[in-house]
Amino acid sequence: MNYKHSTLALVIVTALAGCNVEDNKALDSKNNNTYAPVVKGDVTIPALHVGETVLGVYQYFDPNPQPRLEGDSQFVWYDAQGNVLGNSQELELTYDHYEQDVNFCVTPVAAEGSNKIGDQTCSDSRVVAQPVGERPVAENVVVDNTSPSTGDTLRGSYDYYHSEVGEGDSQLIWYAGDNIIDGEETETLILAPAVTEGKQIKFCVVPETDANPTVRGEETCSEPTSAVEASVGSAPTASNVLIDGNPFVGARLTGDYTYTDADNDKEGTSTYRWLRNDSEIANADETLYRATQDDTGAFLKFCVTPGSATGLPNQGEEACYVMESAIELVIETPPTATNVSYTSNTNLPEVGATLVGTYDYQQAEDAPEGETDSVAFWKVDNVNQTICSDPKACTYTVSNDDLGMMLEFCVEPATELGTPAGQEFCSPQIEPMGIKITGELEYSKQLIATVYGYTDDLNSNAHWKVDTSNQDGPSGDSNPVSQGNGTTYQITGNNARDYIGKSVTFCLEASAEHGEKCVKASDFENVTGGLYYNSSDSSLRAIEPTRELVFGVATYHRPLTEAEAALKSGVPSANATVEINGIAWALFTHDGNFVYDSCRNLSEDGSWYLPLGYMQDEGNYESNVYADNTPPTVATDSLKSLMNSFIDAPDLMMSPVNGWPVGSSDSSLGAKYTYATATKRTDKDKFYAVRFYGPSTGTANPTDHSFVSCVK
Template sequence: MKLRYCALAIATVLAGCNSDSENPAQGNNGQDFKAPIASSVAISGDALVGSTLTGKYSFTDPNYSPRPEGESQYQWRQADADEDTSNDKVLGDSQTLALADSEFGQNVYFCVTPAAEGNVNIIGEEKCSASVNVQSGAGEKPQADNVSIDNMEPTVGDTLTGDYTYSDPDGDTEAVSQFVWKSNGKDIDGANQQGFTLTATQEGISIQFCVTPISENPDALPNYPVTGDQACSEATAAVKPKTGSAPVATDVTTSGDHTVGSVITGQYSYEDADNDKEGQSQRSWKRDGVELPGETASTYTLAASDKGASVEFCVTPVAATGLPTQGNETCADPITDVTEPVGDVPTITLGVVTSDGDVQLAQVGDTLTGSYQYQPSSSGAADDSKAVWKAGDQVIASATCTTGQACDLTIGEQQLGQSLTYCVTPKATDSQTGAEQCSPAMDTFGIRISGKLEFGQNLEAETFGYTNPQFSWKVDTTSTDGPAGDTAKTEKATASVYSIGHDVLAHITPEFESTQGNNNGMIDDADWDQALRQGVVNDSTVNAAHYVGKDVQLCVTTDEAAEQCLLASAQPGVSGGVLYNKDDFSLRAIEPVREVTFKGAVYHRPLSIAEMETGSDSDFGPLMPKAHYSQSAMGIDWASLKLEHTDGTKPGLEVCLNLYKQQPEDSSTWFLPASRSDSAYTPNAFDGQGNQLPVDDVNTYLIKLANIYNTKDQVVGQGLVGNLQDTASPVFGWVTNSAGNTPFWSATKPNANLEQANSVKFYDSGSSGNNAVGNGRFVTCIRAAG
């Protein structure tokens, strides 16, 4: 079995692991740990012989500090005719079940016993799905044959097109088949269209085009196979490099003292007009024009035989990709004045390392200063010693060291957890180098935060050097005013890992979602609406809008130091966040849920004005159009764009086609969604501009966040993203505009008036309407899930 029990007999374990008699409250805000819960247990897949079923469920750990899921136990069973399930035949103990002939005509169901990580009350109650009856199959799978690629000897920069023949033994028409391109047998991330442009990443690699055929289910038959087996083309020949310019080595120079025993260092700059990255460029040292065997490093120690000779450092640049790969050799000016050192090695005395902070607690941001005293030898030659700071045995290049003077190191994040030493190699201008001398090693002390500054995502704290750290994560959730209301942070969690906004979704359990919510498999705004109706939450309950635009503060106390507080937005290990000030792109705060996945499609949140400004250096890509309009919500100006300008530009479309692209030639993964599919509309009026949007498995053209019908109250729910609380989604934090007059653009246009476009409301009744393309609307983008 998969479940990892305590090291006792199973009967004892089930009693002992779930007992509250030894249930310590530490780490759970003073409360006893509760057992985990499995809910929404269901089966997905075709219940047909030869098919594979998958058990699905939602895992919840209902504690103040939710524990991760441990090794939950699964069972597939065959139901018999009586109500006693204890003697039902066990068919398997994994999360999937391949249906064999022996299951034909039988009822099978899936059960899960949830388990959390830990050693106290970790095992929950077993929950089972409804059973499904296994049939022999009501039809045949569709097929993809003759899968091919139009160019079997491609070159970097070529655009390949895949082709195939679709067929279905039942005569069903093709729906939206799935495409993927593979390199050396592995899926290429984001390459899911019928065309694919090769980049230098694919150089030297064989390419395949694969199709998973998908058919319609015209008669809406249950358990009807609509997905066929993936079929792939033959692999192309290895992708050939693109011919361009040869790489060049420039600024080839040497540095170092010209005495026997001194180390000379060669430097150069690599350039390539085609932007091909550097490969393994060839370095050599020559004496009187003859290469010295084995001397291929960037440094060379001058020998006695170099006196009176000419010593050169030479580089032959080599590119990692493209043709030609090798450039011409370039050499530095020759060294012709090598002399024998005449003096003895001088003496140095290391000084005590000092700090502008506490030298005993060397922390990030502190500047350490190393120093030494130089006592020349009898020759009285000048100091030529080398001082460095090291982390372990690696020299720290960022240290500021000057011969004969103080050597400073400002401790950075990259030095956390490393041991630091200050080292000096004694040398006079007329002597050889002496033995390196180093200060006693010093441990670094510090705090690191990593993770994502996004609602629903995790931040993790890690300490270095300190003992007994006590954590306090703080956020100001007193208002929905964003950065302007970020003045009174209060504690939200005390563990080393903090899930931003975990208290919001804690109001709505998976059981509530499935029994009283819209039961679509995810907690969304329609469920929040139901929670309002049921009194589980109210208009003043903290929701996602209270978090967006705020910063997260971590305060840590340790045995060695008083309380230290850091802002997550200022930490290099924290990614994400919304840029909210177009005049200062260094400012960021908690962003809304960035991607919402539903029914096989992924929707991207709207962007702020600052994130679309040229030069903002946001991670959404440098090719974004500039937004000329905005709507304010949660203290942030959100970008509102025209769909089309009179000059022919289409900023509403360009947002999606350029999302995350770094170069204009990069292929697009994100697209503008369509919203209507009837005969009066052109669902995708921008197909010619490259808007190759995905389609769902329900309707060939309709791509919008579903509108959920609430059967309990006989009303239409707000869909996934709603405007229940002022101007933002309470569950996802998306800006929605409470007046309902700024919906989201779609790619749909009415056939009668192409100067209008259909915009979608992902809230209220889910309605859509025609709007002049010159109006300002929010933009969300879509891609296929997976």
């Protein structure tokens, strides 16, 4: 299509900027790429009209000492629901986009180096409007019969008008009441009774030009007809009336018949009656009736009055059938159930398996089973569960909650005439099989496995597995190997970084009968803690660093991940992230109080605070610039002292002792970030900051990104 092309200038801007942490060193002439590229200013889009190809406009900016050229920046167009409409800088607008809110987003990407992907920035949304230009009009829209009856054929007509362009594929629409009649898209309409009877009919036109792009006009409709009248024809009939079932007390009897209508009107609301010796039985007004003791010795009659959904007359003559035999009372021996047991889709009653109860029905006089009268259910530790709708397909899915309990399948059989067994028949008790894990999914903490049902040697056949072959976190968690035997496991190793972001799997190398059984610790609610790394799936957890470090009177909390900041109510979303161990760690700024709020909202009781850099005013520093911030103030327990005693790990990115992210002084790794404090210089708009990747401290601008370790 030769659509118009709205072309707006794309300006690529690069500039120089200084580093984000003051460290009293000369500016490095190397291209360390400390900062990711950004979008400078606003992302914009022009007015949006169907038929145009529009361009998203932005300014690329690399704030490093030696700016890099732009690489393959990423583009995406969204509608209001977040659906992706396109992945290039341009978007061709069609009528599929008409009246949608659309915006354009760009993620700046540098051509080379580390830390080359910036944050996504989006334009304001705009509504896609009609194509520019004169719109066609449908005039004199009418139907040829304004008082129709069912079976009539209506014809609609209209005049197309546009001052310059001829008619294209205009849309023709018929309405019955407020509803479009599906499949009717021509100028004629046959009034089908089921669709149109009793409803007003309209003929509508959406005119379209034959230009490129097509231009649509407004929908224009005829005046509605009067309500479509029913055509007078033949009344419906009921024939072949009979009663299906045996003439016994308790028997289920079904009235049956054949509905016909000479005018092909479909059946509507037919009415039914059951009579006992020609006396109508109260509330017996369905096709199904169950004979009672009151019917003993009586002849039952079923009657139907057919009713049509459309047409006139819409009610026929009543037709009846009388049973040939009177209802008898039959005395039956109560039935029993034998061989009550179960089957399993995994051959074992283990967690996740679906058990199906089984039994053999028996009755002394060979009376058939009333499968809708027999009652079946499962018991968990002798507590009845929900009655199954079908006793022959009574299922139960074993869950972790069942471990340590006993299951039973029970049935109370009944005959077809409703004679009950008067007692329940149950299977032998079933011990659910499975593995349950408790403990903490945290480095240096313990996990405990409890095994149910399996009788294997837990000392030699039970293994705890973690993939320690790489330091890629969740993305490198594909080849777990044994890290310990038995039913308890302490999550420790030579280097915490080998464990952070990985899962823990407990496997029981069972016998040939059972096979290997493995479960993940993160799948159990009684396993607390864990690191959350995917904000769109809160069920995903992995080994977290040591969560809290007790240091004198102070307790310090590890930094949050980007996902944890997004998932935790009250905590602000991360201002930026840095990837260490395949995990996006949250970085916050003082600007906007994000650093402070991330601590004060860390727990519901508000017990966490932003630590101080200095415990008292000293020279050029104000120790605490946040009014409601009351952290511990013992100097020997400061964040800097914590770093020197617990964390100090120059250039290792992550502490090998407890797994905290520490960054690196090597700017090429893109992780030269400090830890934030509430202490600020009095002579400059800079905050005291602690470097966990080295022994020194420094200052940070309010807009600089920092890790946050909260204290209480």
